[in-house]
Amino acid sequence: MMPFIDLATQRARLQDKLDATISKIIAEGRYVLGPEVAELEERLASFGQADHALTCANGTDALALPLMAWKLRRNDAVFVPSFTFASTAEVVPLHGGTPVFVDIDPDTYCMCPKSLAAAIDWVKSQSDLTPRVVIAVDLFGQPADYPAISEICRAEGLKLIADSAQGFGCTLNGKHPAAWADITTISFYPAKPLGCYGDGGAIVTRDAELAALIRSLRNHGEGEARYAYERIGLNSRLDTLQAGILLAKLDIFEDEIIGRNKAADAYAAGFGNVVKTPTVIDGGVSTWAQYTIEVDDRDGFRAKLGEAGVPTAIYYPIPIHLQTPYADFPVAPGGLPVTEYAAGRVVSLPMDGYLGGERQETVIRAVRRAVA
Known part of the structure; x- marks a missing residue:
């Protein structure tokens, strides 16, 4: 049977570069947050038309980190599609909020702005929840309707996450989701269009303060000095080997x-x-x-x-x-x-x-x- 995703042809195309990169990283011995990680972050920010990019351990953590930075509370409503992978919804109750499920457009399968607006109105009038965040998903690789969704978010004072786990690299009228979203999240799971050879993730944003906060949160809440902690965080760092692999893949x-x-x-x-x-x-x-x-x-x-x-x-x-x-x-x-x-x-x-x-x-x- 033919492959569902042909990773072998890609690997053959990059084999020499991958071999050289992996050998270099192993020889240098900087296996966590080595120089390739910083280089990858710079390139991801540039590619995604954002000012900042921060890698992390996986795409699920990429969704969780902004919710932690925004200090999600018990009665906070986070509006998510139901037609997506579990990560989009599971991060919400795990970090103290309540997911509110929204319908999709019948043609694009991405979040329906009309359903989102109706859900927000219902939450405001019929429940003890407070609208706080919208997570739109770039399902199957295409951008959600960010002009419409971001207009709703601005009118309601809501944060917007573009869950681009499947869709990093997609554009709408020449713009990447970061043009509208507070945070764009990426998954580097091997089957993704830009995938590594293990788990990995990243966020891109135009917000310098948010980027600094997430940089701390992904590394145990560490502050300016090593072993000095300013907040409770996660262990969510990208391995240098995966960063090197992704740099090679980003070239093509x-x-x-x-x-x-x-x-x-x-x-x-x-x-x-x-x-x-x-x-x-x-x-x-x-x-x-x-x-x-x-x-x-x-x-x-x-x-x-x-x-x-x-x-x-x-x-x-x-x-x-x-x-x-x-x-x-x-x-x-x-x-x-x-x-x-x-x-x-x-x-x-x-x-x-x-x-x-x-x-x-x-x-x-x-x-x-x-x-x-």
């Missing part, structure tokens, strides 16, 4: 985003109207972390593709608000009908920066036959 990242968009265009042309193909927001450029379509008989569809040697995946089969640990948290007025509908129909196909040729044609033929 823009080229890979172009490759992913060419592959997405080829999929759309090949499928025509036989399945519901992804819709990218007007003015948006996706990193295509996943290429996700909708089908009627998902189980039957996946079985037929499996017989043809084509792997598939489902992101996400059970929305978070329907999972047992989250069942008692509030949802937007009217429920989340779009989320629940999409969760039963979506299926993701092979996608990476090297998809094309016969490998992609095999996928296209298999999809067309499966729905014939």
Whole structure:
């Protein structure tokens, strides 16, 4: 069966650079917060059109650190989509707040601004919660509707996090999410468009004071002097080896985003109207972390593709608000009908920066036959 994500071709392309980088780091012996970490942070900030970038241990910590910096309280409401990975919601109760689940747009699968506005109004009028933070997700690699969402946040005095775990590198009208969000978070999990060879994460921001605070929080709350602690923090530092790997990958990242968009265009042309193909927001450029379509008989569809040697995946089969640990948290007025509908129909196909040729044609033929 063909790979769902072709990391081997990327690794072969970078092998000499990776070997030299890893050997250098091992020889120098600065395995935690070595010079490659600082270099990576500078480059991430520049790439993401922000003033500051801080790496951390993983994408979940990247979400948790700003909530810690903002001192989330018990009655603080944090508005999150339910159609996403668990990290987006789990950091909220773990750090003292209450997640309020918001519906998604039926075409982009990103947070619906109308549902968000309705949820905020409900919280203000019907509960003892205080609206505090919005976490919008760049789902499947494309930007959320940040102009609309940030306008709501400004009007309500809310902080905005762009959860760009899947979408770092996406843009909207030429701007990265940092143009609108207080914080953009990144995951470097290996399957992400910009992935390392283990766990890793980062935040980017234009706020110097917030960056300084998070720099302390990620390193046990340490202050200016070593072993002098100004606050309670985390052990959330990126290994130097992972930073070196990411620097090599960052060199080719823009080229890979172009490759992913060419592959997405080829999929759309090949499928025509036989399945519901992804819709990218007007003015948006996706990193295509996943290429996700909708089908009627998902189980039957996946079985037929499996017989043809084509792997598939489902992101996400059970929305978070329907999972047992989250069942008692509030949802937007009217429920989340779009989320629940999409969760039963979506299926993701092979996608990476090297998809094309016969490998992609095999996928296209298999999809067309499966729905014939």
